[in-house]
Amino acid sequence: MQFKNALQLFGLVSLLGLAPASRAELQIDITQGVTDPIPIAIVPFSRAVPADGGLDVAEVVRHDLDGSGRFRSMAIASMLSQPTRADDVQIADWRAAGNDYVLVGRVTATADGQLSVVAELVNALTGQRLGNTQLVATAVNLRNAAHQVSDFVFQKLIGARGAFATRIAYVSVTGNIGAQRYSLIVADADGENPKVILDSDQPIMSPAWSADGQWLAYVSFENRISSIFVQRLRTGERRQVSARVGVNGAPAWSPDGQRLALVLSGTGGNLDIYVLNLATQTLQRFTDNPAIDTEPVWSTDGSVLYFTSDRSGGPQIYRASLAAPERVERLTFGSSYNARARLSPDGKQLAFVTRVGSDYRIAVQDLASGDMRVLSHGSLDESPSFAPNGMSVIYSARQGEQGVLATVSVDGLVTQRLKSSQAEVREPVWGPFTP
């Protein structure tokens, strides 16, 4: 009896004691995620044939988003329907097919002969409309409008500005040895829509974008000696800014576009870094060292130059301020070869070429922590350059005997080869965002 009472009492106590606990809400703490691609259905847009010049906008968007590695688009053949308006999207169908989002849109010819591009993004999980983008384009820049649709989706779902509507510059080399042609090419970031900026039978090297994306500086041997030119892209107007004795190389635009950092050998043949004021043509010496100092890069505020020097033996990355260039700080230590640095748009990371065993690969180093990680896996990866959103790096790689372009996300997870032409491509540089 006493036991029973005790049991009752205990039961009561335990009920009193545990009942609130059972109502305490379950909490799950998620500290990790995955970098799986987001499943999205990019439904073919309605077309304005023939005003659209045969360009399939949805196809460009699909290529952009798939190529970013952050999206996985649904095969068109699997689509039960092809709505072009958010109103017509039956989310259950799309969700059942494994899509989280649906992009629909339409391209229509306007009365004034232009093209209207409208895209709408729908959350297939909730039915919520995540917004739309409306663009006016011409047949000529419809591809750019398509990239902007990609940027819209990217911004909505990835939370970062897409770099699809930006451009890259690179040097293409065709022909056999002895009869080679060199071309400076500007193309869409996906490698499509290439435009030849300069064509020469002499080497073209080291293209560099101005901060406003209007100009390219480059080294051309068209006069049999190395000279530095700057060229306005829209007009093709160009001028030679440095053709001094010896080597003229590795131009880099200051953030304000007023100056070029460049490398000169002078008569002595030793490479040092100088800063050239484009307006006044005044030259300021930055390094004065018997070792090779080359490949200058501006800090985002224009007060510091990062550069490659072999003053400690092998090439390593250093930096010094323009105000006190004699106070040089070495930044890289992880390998006997670290060279050709480029700064991320936010100024927090350096991408450069590092030797891993007998291979040359692309690495990214965090400037604050000094942590370095190798992103690429090739044997001769060269010329890294950050995308303007800082999320990936474009570089050149060897594919057989040919140089090709590739991108790798700064987390190293997504590598993409750009569409390869017959030409050998070198020295890709990613242009800035353009307004």
Next chain:
Amino acid sequence: MNQARRDQWLASFLSVMVHGLIIGAIAFTGWHFIRPTRAPMVLPIEGSVVQAAAPQAAPQAAPPEPAAPPVPVVAQPAPQPDPAVEARRAEERRIAEQQEQELARAKAAREAEAQAEAEAQAKAKAAQVAREQARKDAEQRAAELARQQAAKDKALREAELRDQLAAEERLNAARTGGQEAQYKQLLYARITNAWIRPPSAKPGVVCVVHVTQVPGGEVTGVTVGTCNGDAAVRESVEAAVYRASPLPAPPTPDLFEREFTVNFAPTD
């Protein structure tokens, strides 16, 4: 020690008795014939007189009674009968007998009456007792029924309590035994794998998401609460929970939570 004391006391008592007997004998045989001598007065009493003065020894002052002389018993010779006396005596006997018979009769009548009375009383009493017993029995039966009912109720209540207790204990055991942790782990794994984490979900971002599910695990509601992430982060955490649907079932049904909270707090 005790024995020694008793022996000592006995010795004193005997000496006092002897002393008394001597005094008594002198008094009985004639005080004047015996000249008092000192000798009897110096009996070796050893100072035990003090002890003898104890209450038990009080009779010391009173000399014992001398034994009474035996009285001789002499048989009386029977008297001779006298005829007149005999007749008178017979008459007296007859009357006495008659009286005796009457008395006996009266007594018998009285006794019969008393017996009848007693019997009636006994009968009444028996009836009374029987009634009382019946009443008691009824009461007892009612009490027994009530007790049984109460016991039944109590057993039922106890069973209910035991069931509840068992459920609580099961839940508790499930919790402490790691089954809740297991459930959490299942949910954690499912949602983590479903969270396509945007680059803007950097360490420091914390998003509290309230989830409603139905048995079977289908997610029926997702509300993004406090969240310091950007629109893409909010979008991603909401989508993560929907993408995780149907959610895994708990190891025991008790642990199913219709509503729960997911804290997205990337640590990188």
